[in-house]
Amino acid sequence: PPRAQKPRHTKAGTTGRDTKSNHRRRAMQQQQQQQQQQQQRWQPDGQSLAELIRVLRLANEGSRSASNEVYFKLDQLKQQPQYGLYLTYIIRSCHGDGDDTLRLMAALQLRHVVTGEKLGPEGRGVVKQGLLEAIGDGSQYVRRSVGSTLAELAKGDKLIGWEPTLRQLCVLLDHTNPNVVDGAFNTLSALCEDLPIDVFDSDAAGRPLNFIVPKLISKMINPSRQVRLYALSSVNQFLNHMPVALQSNMPAYVDAIIKLTGDPSSRVVLRVNQTFLTMTADAVLYRHFQPHLDHIIKYVVNSCQHTEEAISVHACDFWAAYCEQPHTDNSKLVPYLKVVLQVLLKRMEFTEQEVRDLVGDEEANESVPDRQQDIKPIFHTARPVVFSGEKNGDTTLDDGWSEYDDDPTAWTTRKASASAIDQLGESFQEKLLPLLLPMLQAKLTSNNWLEQEAGILALGAVAAGTFNVMQQHLPNLVPYLLSSLNHKRALVRSIACWTLSRYVSWVVHTQPGQAFFTKVLGELLKRVLDCNKKVQESACSAVSILQEAARDKLLPYVRPILQNLMHAFDMYQDSNMLILYDTIGALADAVGPALNQPQHVNTLMRPLMQKWINTNNSDRMIFPLLECMTRVAVALGVGFAPFASNVYQRCLTIIQTTLTSFHRAEQARKMRQDYDFDPSEKEFVSCSLDMLSGMVEGLAQHAMPLVKAHETHTMALLAECLKDPDTNVRQSALAVLGELVKQCMPIVMPRLPQLLTATVNNLDVNHMHMCSNASWVIGEVAMQLKENMQPYARPVLLRLVAILKIQQLPQQLGENVAITIGRIGFGVPDIVATFAADIAKPWFHKLASTTDANEKATAILGLCRVIERNPASVLPHFGMFCVAIVTWPNDTVPPQLVQPLSTILNLYKTKLGDRWQNVWNGVHANAAAFVCRMFNFTP
Numbered sequence: 040p041p042r043a044q045k046p047r048h049t050k051a052g053t054t055g056r057d058t059k060s061n062h063r064r065r066a067m068q069q070q071q072q073q074q075q076q077q078q079q080r081w082q083p084d085g086q087s088l089a090e091l092i093r094v095l096r097l098a099n100e101g102s103r104s105a106s107n108e109v110y111f112k113l114d115q116l117k118q119q120p121q122y123g124l125y126l127t128y129i130i131r132s133c134h135g136d137g138d139d140t141l142r143l144m145a146a147l148q149l150r151h152v153v154t155g156e157k158l159g160p161e162g163r164g165v166v167k168q169g170l171l172e173a174i175g176d177g178s179q180y181v182r183r184s185v186g187s188t189l190a191e192l193a194k195g196d197k198l199i200g201w202e203p204t205l206r207q208l209c210v211l212l213d214h215t216n217p218n219v220v221d222g223a224f225n226t227l228s229a230l231c232e233d234l235p236i237d238v239f240d241s242d243a244a245g246r247p248l249n250f251i252v253p254k255l256i257s258k259m260i261n262p263s264r265q266v267r268l269y270a271l272s273s274v275n276q277f278l279n280h281m282p283v284a285l286q287s288n289m290p291a292y293v294d295a296i297i298k299l300t301g302d303p304s305s306r307v308v309l310r311v312n313q314t315f316l317t318m319t320a321d322a323v324l325y326r327h328f329q330p331h332l333d334h335i336i337k338y339v340v341n342s343c344q345h346t347e348e349a350i351s352v353h354a355c356d357f358w359a360a361y362c363e364q365p366h367t368d369n370s371k372l373v374p375y376l377k378v379v380l381q382v383l384l385k386r387m388e389f390t391e392q393e394v395r396d397l398v399g400d401e402e403a404n405e406s407v408p409d410r411q412q413d414i415k416p417i418f419h420t421a422r423p424v425v426f427s428g429e430k431n432g433d434t435t436l437d438d439g440w441s442e443y444d445d446d447p448t449a450w451t452t453r454k455a456s457a458s459a460i461d462q463l464g465e466s467f468q469e470k471l472l473p474l475l476l477p478m479l480q481a482k483l484t485s486n487n488w489l490e491q492e493a494g495i496l497a498l499g500a501v502a503a504g505t506f507n508v509m510q511q512h513l514p515n516l517v518p519y520l521l522s523s524l525n526h527k528r529a530l531v532r533s534i535a536c537w538t539l540s541r542y543v544s545w546v547v548h549t550q551p552g553q554a555f556f557t558k559v560l561g562e563l564l565k566r567v568l569d570c571n572k573k574v575q576e577s578a579c580s581a582v583s584i585l586q587e588a589a590r591d592k593l594l595p596y597v598r599p600i601l602q603n604l605m606h607a608f609d610m611y612q613d614s615n616m617l618i619l620y621d622t623i624g625a626l627a628d629a630v631g632p633a634l635n636q637p638q639h640v641n642t643l644m645r646p647l648m649q650k651w652i653n654t655n656n657s658d659r660m661i662f663p664l665l666e667c668m669t670r671v672a673v674a675l676g677v678g679f680a681p682f683a684s685n686v687y688q689r690c691l692t693i694i695q696t697t698l699t700s701f702h703r704a705e706q707a708r709k710m711r712q713d714y715d716f717d718p719s720e721k722e723f724v725s726c727s728l729d730m731l732s733g734m735v736e737g738l739a740q741h742a743m744p745l746v747k748a749h750e751t752h753t754m755a756l757l758a759e760c761l762k763d764p765d766t767n768v769r770q771s772a773l774a775v776l777g778e779l780v781k782q783c784m785p786i787v788m789p790r791l792p793q794l795l796t797a798t799v800n801n802l803d804v805n806h807m808h809m810c811s812n813a814s815w816v817i818g819e820v821a822m823q824l825k826e827n828m829q830p831y832a833r834p835v836l837l838r839l840v841a842i843l844k845i846q847q848l849p850q851q852l853g854e855n856v857a858i859t860i861g862r863i864g865f866g867v868p869d870i871v872a873t874f875a876a877d878i879a880k881p882w883f884h885k886l887a888s889t890t891d892a893n894e895k896a897t898a899i900l901g902l903c904r905v906i907e908r909n910p911a912s913v914l915p916h917f918g919m920f921c922v923a924i925v926t927w928p929n930d931t932v933p934p935q936l937v938q939p940l941s942t943i944l945n946l947y948k949t950k951l952g953d954r955w956q957n958v959w960n961g962v963h964a965n966a967a968a969f970v971c972r973m974f975n976f977t978p
Contacts, residue, residue, distance in 0.1 A: 083121075083124070083125050083128050087125065088125060088128065088129075090112075091116060091125050091126075091129070092129065092133070092141065094109055094112045094113060094116070095129075095141055095144045095145060095148075096141060096144075097109050098113070098144060099140050099141070099144055113148070117152070120158070120159070120162065121162070122152060123149055123152040123153065123158050123162060123166050124158075124162060124165055124166065124169075126145040126146075126148050126149040126152065127145075127149060127165065127166045127169035127170065128169065129141065129142060129145040130142050130145050130146050130149065130169065130170065130173045130176075130181070130185065131169045131170075131172050131173045133145075134177075139177070139178040139180075139181065142173075142176065142178065142181045143178065143180050143181050143184060146181055146184035146185055146188060147184055149166070149188050150184065150187060150188040150191055153166060153188055153191050153192045153195065154191055154195065163192060163195075163196070166192065167189070167192055167204065170185050170188060170189050170192075171189075171204065171207065173185050173222075174186070174189075174208075174211065174219060174222035174223055174226060175211075175214070175216055175218040175219030175221075175222045176218065176222065177218060179221070182218065182221060182222040182225055183225055185222060185225075185226070186222060186225035186226035186228070186229045187225075187229050187233075189226045189229070189230075190226065190229035190230045190232075190233045190234070191233075193230055193234065194233055194234055194238075197238050197241075197243070197244070198234065198238055198239065198241070198243075198244035198247065199243055199244060201244065201247070202244065202245040202247055205227075205230075205247045205250075205251060206247075206250065208223045208226055208227055209223075209227075209250060209251060209254045211223035212224065212227075212254060212258060212266075217263075220263075220266065221265065221269075224258075224265075224266065224269035224270070224273075225269070227251065227255070227269075227273055228269050228272060228273045231273040231274075231276040231277070232273075232276055236277065236280040236282060239282075240280075240282045240283070240284070246284070248277070248282050248283075248284035248285070249283075249284045251284075252274065252277070252282075252284040252285050252288055253284075253288050253291070255270045255273050255274045256270070256274060256288055256291050256292050256295055257291075258270035259271050259274065259292075259295040259296075259298075259299065260295050260298050260299070264302075264304045264306070264307065267299070267302065267304075267307055268304075268306055268307060268310065271296075271299065271307065271310045271311075271314075272310060274292065275310065275313065275314060275317070278314070278317045278321065278324060279317070279321070281321065281323055281324070286323070289327045290327070292327075293327050293328055293331070296311060296314055296328075297331055297334065299311050300334065300335075300338045305345075305347050305350065308342060308345065308350050309347070309349055309350050309353065311338075312339065312342050312350060312353040312354050312357070313353055315328075315335055315338075315339060315357055316353055316356055316357055316360055318335075319357065319360040319361045319363075319364055319367060320360065320364060322364075322366040325364075325366055325367060326366075329368075332368075332371050333371075336371070336372065336375050337375075339354050339357045339358075340354075340375065340378060340379060340382055342354035343355050343382045343383070343386060343452075343456075344382060344385075344386070348451070348452055351386060351452040351455075352450060352451065352452050352455050355383065355386060355452055355455035355456045355458075355459050356455045356458075356459070357459075358372075358379060358383070358459035358462065358463060359455075359458050359459045359461070359462035359463075362462045362463060362465070362466040363462060369466055369467070372463075372467075373467075373470070376463070376467065376470070376471065376474055377474050379459075379463070380460070380463070380471075380474055380475055380478060381478065383456040383459050383460050383497075384456075384460075384478055384482065384493060384494070384497055385493075386452050386453065386455075386456040387453050387456045387457055387460075387493040387496050387497060388453075388489045388490060388492070388493040389453070389489055389492065389493075389530065393453075394489075394530065397530065397573070453496075457496055457497070457500040458500070460475075460497055460500045460501055461500045461501060461503060461504060462504070463501075463504070464500070464501035464503070464504030464505040465503060465504030465505075466504070468504060468505055468507070468508055469505075469508050471501070471504075471505065472501075472505055472508050472509070475497070475501065476512070479494050479497060479498060481494075482494025482497070483495070483498075483519060488526070488528050488531055491523070491526075491531060492528070492530050492531045492534050495520065495523060495531065495534045495535055495538050496534050496537075496538070498516065498520075498538050499534070499537055499538030499540075499541040499542075502538070502541035502542055503541070506542075506544075506545070510545060510549070510551075513542060513545055513551070513552065514551055517539070517542065517546070517552075517555050517559070518555075520535050520538055520539050521535075521539075521555075521558060521559065521562050523535035524536065524539075524562045524563070524565070524566055525562075529569075529571035529573055529574050530573070532566060532569065532571070532574045532577075533571070533573045533574045533576075533577040534577070536563060536566055536574065536577035536578045536580070536581040537577050537580070537581065539559060539563065539581055540580065540581035540584040540585065543559075543581075543584055543585045543588045543589075544588055546559050546585070547585070547588045547589050547592060548588070556589070556592070557596075559585070560582075560585060560589075560596060560600075561599075563578050563581050563582050563585065564578075564582065564599070564600065564603040566578035566581075567579055567582060567603055567604065567607055567622075568603065568606060568607060568610065572612070572614065572615055575607070575610075575611065575615050576614075576615050576618055579607075579615070579618040579619055579621070579622045580618060580622075582600075582622055582625075583618075583621055583622045583625040586600075586622070586625045586626050586628075586629040587625055587628070587629060589629065590629045590630070591629075591630070591633075593626070593629055593630055594630060594633055597626075597630055597633065597634065597639060598638065598639065598642075600626060601626070601639055601642045601643055602642060604619065604622060604623055604626070605642055605643065605645075605646050607619050608646040608650070613660060616660070616663070617663045620663040620664060620666065620667035621663070621666075621667070623643070623647075623667050623670075623671065624666065624667045624669075624670035624671065625670075627667075627670040627671045627673070627674035627675075628670055628674070630674065631673075631674050632674065632675075632676055634671070634674045634675055634678070635674070635675045635676055635677070635678035636678075640675060640678045643671065644671075644682060647664070647667070647668060647671065648682060650664055651664065651668070651685075651686070656689070656692070656693050656696065656723075657723075659722075661693075661723075661726070662722065662723075662726050665690075665726045665727065665729070665730045666726065666729070668686065668730060668733075669729050669730050669732075669733035669734075670733070672686075672730070672733040672734045672736075672737040672738075673733050673736050673737040674737070675737060676737045676738065676739065677737075677738060677739075677741050679734065679737055679738065680738060680741060680745075683734050683738065683745050684745060684748070686730065686734065687731065687734060687745055687749060688749065690727035690728075690730050690731055691727075691731075691749060691752055691753065691756065693723050693724070693727045694723075694724050694727050694728065694756050694760070695752075695756060697720055697721065697723045697724050698724065698756070698759065698760075698763075700720065701720070701721070718765070721763070721765040721767065721768055722767070724760065724763070724765075724768050724771070725765070725767045725768050725770070725771040726771075728760060728768070728771035728772055728774065728775050729771050729774065731753075731775050732771070732774040732775040732777075732778045735775070735778040735779060735782055735783070736778045736781075736782075738782070739782055740782060742778075742782045742783060743782065743783050743785075743786075746779065746782075746783045746786055747783075747786065750786055754786065754790055757772055757775055757776060757779075757794075758790070758793065758794065758797070760772035761773070761776070761794070761797040761798070761801065762797060762800075766803075766806045766809050767809075769801050769809055770806070770808055770809040770812050773798065773801060773809065773812035773813050773815075773816050774812055776794060776798065776816050777812065777815050777816040777819050780816060780819040780820055780823060781819050781823075784823050791820070792831075795817070795820060795831055795835075798813050798816045798817060798820075799813070799817070799834065799835055799838055801813040802814065802838045802839070802842060804842055804845060804848070804852065807849050807851070807852050810842070810852055811851060811852050811855045814839065814842075814852070814855040814856050814859045815855055815859070817835055817839070817859050817863075818855075818858060818859035818862040818863075821859065821862040821863045821865070821866055822862055822865075822897065824866060825865065825866035826866045826867060827866070828863060828866045828867050829866075829867050829870065832863055832866075832867045832870045832871070833870055835863070836860065836863065836870065836871065836874055839856050839859060839860055839863075840860070840874050840877065840878050842856050843856050843857065843860065843878055843881050843882060843885070844877070844878065844881060848881075850885075850888060853881070853885040853888075854885050854886075854888060854889045856885070857881075857882050857885035857886050857889065857898065858886070858889065858894050858895065858897070858898040859898075860874075860878070860882060860898070860901075861882075861886070861897065861898025861899065861900070861901035861902050861905075862897055862898055862901055863901065864898075864901030864902060864904055864905040865897065865900055865901035865904055866901075868901070868904035868905045868907070868908045869908055871901070871905045872905050872908040872909035872912065873909075875905055875906075875909055875912040875913050876909075876912035876913065879912065879913040879915070879916040879919075879920075880916050880919060882902075883913075883916055883919040883920050883922070883923040884919060884923075886898060886899065886902070886923040887919070887922045887923040887926045888926075890928060892927055892928050892933055893933075895927075896933045896935065896936055899923075899924065899936055899939075899940070900935070900936065900939060903939040903940065903942070903943055906943050906946075907942075907943070907946070910943075910946060910947060910950065914947070914958070917947065917958050917961065917962065918961050918962045918963060918966070921962045921963075921966045921967065921969075921970050922963065922966045924936075924940050924970070924973075925966055925969035925970055925973055930969070930973075932973045932974075937973070937974060940974055941974045941975070941976065944970065944974060944976050945976075948978070955978075956978075959978045
């Protein structure tokens with residue numbers, strides 16, 4: 040027989056769930072009654088209230104005569120525990136003529152009060168209830184301030200005890216008074232925006248999203264446009280977090296969004312496009328919208344053509360965002376590619392107003408003085424010194440979308456469209472070109488120069504994604520671009536420079552392209568001297584990119600390049616001097632010591648030194664000048680010697696002056712005195728330090744007399760900078776120390792214990808470049824000291840080993856640390872051998888990925904010595920060891936390593952005996968083949 044059921048203690052006609060709801064409803068009613076009782080118990084003192092009202096009215100007047108009194112009185116009142124209650128009373132009760140401003144002033148003051156602790160629990164309850172009564176205030180500004188203050192109050196309470204209030208707000212969304220509805224939505228919107236999701240969706244708060252989200256979704260199709268906007272914006276706050284409440288209501292949400300695609304309101308159109316943009320990045324959201332993709336694609340195509348910039352930008356961004364994600368189905372776009380390309384190409388055209396804003400009435404504007412906004416903010420990036428790869432700072436390439444816009448910080452429809460075509464080209468490649476090329480042909484041959492310019496932009500935009508397919512067309516397209524460099528319109532000349540720069544790899548590295556090399560270089564150099572400042576900038580950028588790609592292919596052209604760039608010194612104003620300095624630095628990087636010829640040195644250094652003389656020590660224009668001269672000093676080597684003393688001494692002066700100002704500011708701060716010191720002024724220190732390291736690196740063995748002449752001052756400043764609070768200063772100081780270790784060790788040696796301690800203290804993985812520099816310095820010290828590294832080795836290795844074992848360590852830092860450990864192992868292999876078993880796997884892995892053969896060779900030599908001391912320690916990772924020793928540029932092992940590595944291989948083969956074949960069989964087949972070939976090894 041079935042087990043007897045225990046009767047459920049519910050009222051007739053109700054369920055357990057209904058009972059739970061009744062309990063909550065009663066709890067809410069009880070809380071409201073308590074709050075009302077608290078409100079009734081508290082009444083303001085009439086005289087104090089009148090005084091506060093008088094002060095707030097005075098504050099609104101803003102007169103200078105009253106400002107001191109207002110500040111003093113408000114400061115006094117803020118100390119009173121009941122100050123917030125008085126403000127709440129004013130907001131709730133003062134509704135006379137002209138009182139809107141008074142209530143707004145009180146609400147603004149109250150927002151600051153609720154973030155403090157003076158109210159107490161009872162006071163917070165009174166304030167909350169008072170604000171809820173004022174939520175439908177007749178003034179829109181007061182309602183907004185009330186909503187944001189309630190949100191601050193809720194944030195402070197972490198929503199604990201707020202469930203009844205939140206339910207009350209949801210009920211108010213159905214109120215007949217539109218002001219009440221607006222106020223309730225304003226409050227909920229502020230809560231959705233300001234509160235962290237873990238607070239909003241917590242058990243402690245009663246998981247209010249479970250009833251808020253469905254209520255908001257139901258309002259997304261409300262007849263009121265403002266209500267629809269509030270609801271849509273509030274729900275969309277949770278899209279990036281996808282709480283359970285939203286996931287469980289996703290069908291209703293998707294249905295509401297699709298219905299909103301018929302909404303004519305521009306603000307709704309913007310929010311819907313933002314929703315679709317978010318959809319591309321979230322696999323769960325995308326899956327729910329997937330059945331509607333055809334409708335969505337057509338909607339976004341129409342939105343791309345919208346006249347409002349904010350809408351068209353988001354819509355044009357959709358295509359690149361969609362293609363970039365692994366979970367999206369690109370095949371869904373194929374039927375629409377033609378119309379999408381047509382729309383994007385059209386949106387890439389400048390409007391007549393944009394043309395006026397960019398160029399104005401003057402095509403030839405080289406002599407027109409720069410406006411203040413034309414000169415970009417100048418910052419210095421401290422110089423990282425690493426074992427492999429680029430040494431001159433952040434090597435991230437600009438995507439180029441700022442080359443043709445007056446404001447590089449603004450993301451425009453034009454840029455979004457170009458970026459979209461770029462990504463579409465990368466995603467569809469050969470499928471895209473048959474559709475795009477006829478459109479480009481029409482643009483490029485149009486009589487309308489705006490269409491020509493957009494076509495050239497599109498040609499550059501698809502360069503990266505379609506390069507392999509586009510190559511066959513470049514013999515015809517490059518001559519067109521070269522002719523466009525002489526177009527009468529500056530914007531066409533400018534964009535032609537940029538587009539040519541996107542194809543320099545074809546010009547430099549392919550046989551058909553090399554036929555154009557001289558012509559491309561010559562025409563770009565002509566545009567460097569263009570009469571239009573925008574063209575000058577684009578041409579310099581293109582020449583820099585060409586130089587970086589061409590490198591030693593530039594050697595026959597160094598003289599004309601220099602003459603051209605130096606002539607630009609006489610033409611350019613400050614805004615373009617920045618990029619001219621960079622172009623000169625790129626030339627120095629590209630041709631290196633070939634620049635050190637008397638005629639080149641004279642041509643180059645005369646204008647540079649003139650700028651050096653004319654630029655004040657406190658002028659931020661000295662940053663790009665010093666960065667340029669640093670690169671030039673490295674390239675010229677001993678050729679920089681005639682200028683070194685002047686530059687070296689002045690850099691020391693700049694460092695000393697800046698540090699002195701900093702110390703005075705710190706002393707004044709401790710004494711609570713005013714002293715004007717901008718933290719960004721430390722950039723003068725790091726920039727000057729980088730110049731010193733560049734000079735020492737370039738002069739090499741010839742640097743000793745220069746440093747010796749300033750030994751005391753140099754080493755004192757260096758020791759101070761290694762401990763500076765600014766990480767960029769420490770990073771640059773480490774670059775100087777490393778070069779001094781390499782070239783001037785007798786000067787460093789008496790101070791080595793202190794300097795090495797400071798260096799080890801800078802092994803901070805939270806600052807990757809600084810940490811890399813510190814590791815590099817230690818490696819250079821180890822190379823100098825060899826077996827004399829023994830007193831310092833163990834504490835240094837403890838720090839390095841801890842770093843090497845970090846999961847997901849940045850590759851560059853990991854390679855630096857691996858090489859440094861190898862270098863230490865060369866001098867003190869016995870000590871490193873004690874760590875070998877612990878670090879073998881990450882050590883071999885990082886060495887395998889290192890691309891600088893010379894630096895890696897020094898580490899492998901140390902590794903061989905470590906293995907000789909303790910071969911068993913790394914045996915479990917013998918396969919990875921083999922990968923590390925055969926991974927070299929061009930698959931060519933440095934000759935000095937063949938014998939030591941052959942010895943190690945034979946050592947294992949001999950010592951392991953019968954076990955050898957099992958170990959060898961564990962080596963990857965490709966690595967095993969390379970081992971046999973490179974080392975003539977027979978397993």
